[in-house]
Amino acid sequence: MDLPNCLKDIIAEYIGEYTLLDWVDESKLNWRLLSGNPNAIYLLEKNLDKMDWVWLSLNPNAIHLLEKNLDKISWKQVSLNQNAIHLLEKNLNKIDWEQLSLNPNAIPILEKNLDKVSWFYLSSNPNAIHLLEKNLDKIIWIRLSGNPNAIHLLEKNLDKINWSCLSLNSNAIHLLEKTTNKISRSRLSTNPKAIHLLEKNLNKINWGQLSTNPNAIHLLEKNLDKVDWWWLSLNPNIFKLKKFPDFN
Numbered sequence: 001m002d003l004p005n006c007l008k009d010i011i012a013e014y015i016g017e018y019t020l021l022d023w024v025d026e027s028k029l030n031w032r033l034l035s036g037n038p039n040a041i042y043l044l045e046k047n048l049d050k051m052d053w054v055w056l057s058l059n060p061n062a063i064h065l066l067e068k069n070l071d072k073i074s075w076k077q078v079s080l081n082q083n084a085i086h087l088l089e090k091n092l093n094k095i096d097w098e099q100l101s102l103n104p105n106a107i108p109i110l111e112k113n114l115d116k117v118s119w120f121y122l123s124s125n126p127n128a129i130h131l132l133e134k135n136l137d138k139i140i141w142i143r144l145s146g147n148p149n150a151i152h153l154l155e156k157n158l159d160k161i162n163w164s165c166l167s168l169n170s171n172a173i174h175l176l177e178k179t180t181n182k183i184s185r186s187r188l189s190t191n192p193k194a195i196h197l198l199e200k201n202l203n204k205i206n207w208g209q210l211s212t213n214p215n216a217i218h219l220l221e222k223n224l225d226k227v228d229w230w231w232l233s234l235n236p237n238i239f240k241l242k243k244f245p246d247f248n
Helices: 005-015 041-045 063-067 085-089 107-111 129-133 151-155 173-178 195-199 217-221
Strands: 018-020 239-241
Touching (some): 018 041, 041 063, 063 085, 151 173
Antiparallel strands (some): 018 239
């Protein structure tokens, strides 16, 4: 039976089995950072002895593993995990409030505990804009500069922008293109929407930072001698969805 390709893709995505791209050398990857890679779960499950539970606690696709190993969880790191809200709600006494202030899915918890919020970290939270707009005096602008949902605030306060942090901001490309002299090339190398700028300035790329950029796979594949395999271990796009087999 030969299934239509579209159906194969749906089934493959449901199964969720990812394999490394052909050019990625597994022996060069770092298992500690790999534990934080959302697409590495299938590989990690086959190598449980190599997992790092601190990094795994950050992994949004590792909830099923964390739920079975509550004694191994790093609650500081899991406070940042977007898919761990149900665990955090049951363990409020274990929350790290600084990390939670960064968690975009933790807004309901944070709204009920504003006295515990870290405004330094909340300034980076893309889902906290309504809280920040009501507390402009508490905003930390260096952190807000990297917040992708804060562009309207940043455009009204250009004098408060930290251009180094703005270089990380995926929604700030139009501002960065107008002020290329202020760009941090190192931080820009991590920006998934800045590939067109990076391609024009290959000599200014920070290859360690670029190795984490999910949209830079084509550049990394062509420059294997420059790849930082440590940081590449975090890049979700070093994995591809395993093709659903043909049945004849």
